[in-house]
Amino acid sequence: MAAAAPGAEDELQEEGGLATLTRDEQPKDIAAIHAVVTAAFGQPAEADLVDRLRADGDSAISLVAVDDSGIVGHVLFSKMSAPFRALALAPVSVMPERQNAGIGSRLIRAGLKRAATDGWEGVFVLGEPEYYRRFGFDAVLATGFTSPYAGAYFMALALNGGLPMKAGKLGHAQAFVDLR
Numbered sequence: 001m002a003a004a005a006p007g008a009e010d011e012l013q014e015e016g017g018l019a020t021l022t023r024d025e026q027p028k029d030i031a032a033i034h035a036v037v038t039a040a041f042g043q044p045a046e047a048d049l050v051d052r053l054r055a056d057g058d059s060a061i062s063l064v065a066v067d068d069s070g071i072v073g074h075v076l077f078s079k080m081s082a083p084f085r086a087l088a089l090a091p092v093s094v095m096p097e098r099q100n101a102g103i104g105s106r107l108i109r110a111g112l113k114r115a116a117t118d119g120w121e122g123v124f125v126l127g128e129p130e131y132y133r134r135f136g137f138d139a140v141l142a143t144g145f146t147s148p149y150a151g152a153y154f155m156a157l158a159l160n161g162g163l164p165m166k167a168g169k170l171g172h173a174q175a176f177v178d179l180r
């Protein structure tokens with residue numbers, strides 16, 4: 001029997017002759033994702049956070065970048081409480097030896113595309129504005145929202161047009177709350 005065709009959202013990219021596929025996380029990937037996130041951050045805290053978000057049912061979108069060597073990158077979008085359908089982007093991880101080759105950007109763009117397709121209305125992220133600006137994240141757009149993460153590094157991105165509301169109370173998934 002022929003192998004299953006990639007899903008509609010699966011994307012194959014070439015970079016320096018090295019093919020990288022972006023696809024949904026599968027149950028068999030869990031240990032490899034933990035290893036990639038741990039390697040990217042140099043500690044297991046963020047990888048444990050991914051496991052907890054998944055176990056709690058708060059993971060909405062979890063994508064991996066795969067090449068012949070296995071999983072080389074991962075991104076997770078988790079459910080938030082918000083005045084509209086919103087996701088939090090975090091964490092995003094690329095194997096140290098594969099960083100700065102576009103893998104993180106492709107994972108984020110694929111995740112944002114999926115979020116829009118799935119009807120999510122906005123995405124929030126806490127991170128380096130210099131990095132996240134390129135995807136359309138804007139700190140000014142997040143200023144009306146109440147969150148423990150509010151500040152210059154807290155950004156919002158509107159999917160499918162504009163944010164339905166410019167202000168309101170945000171809550172991250174419990175796994176994030178327990179980190180603080």
Ligand SMILES: CC(C)(COP(=O)(O)OP(=O)(O)OC[C@H]1O[C@@H](n2cnc3c(N)ncnc32)[C@H](O)[C@@H]1OP(=O)(O)O)[C@@H](O)C(=O)NCCC(=O)NCCS
Nearest residue numbers: 040041091092093094099100101102103104105128130131
């Ligand atoms: C951050 C990370 C996911 C980016 O993925 P990547 O595949 O290396 O990045 P890309 O190739 O898509 O993009 C490279 C660009 O991002 C920039 N960049 C990478 N990390 C950055 C950071 N922490 N702050 C600002 N810019 C950063 C690079 O300077 C480069 O900029 P340029 O395009 O202007 O040259 C990856 O470096 C990583 O896993 N880092 C460790 C974990 C981490 O800090 N995650 C983010 C917080 S959740």
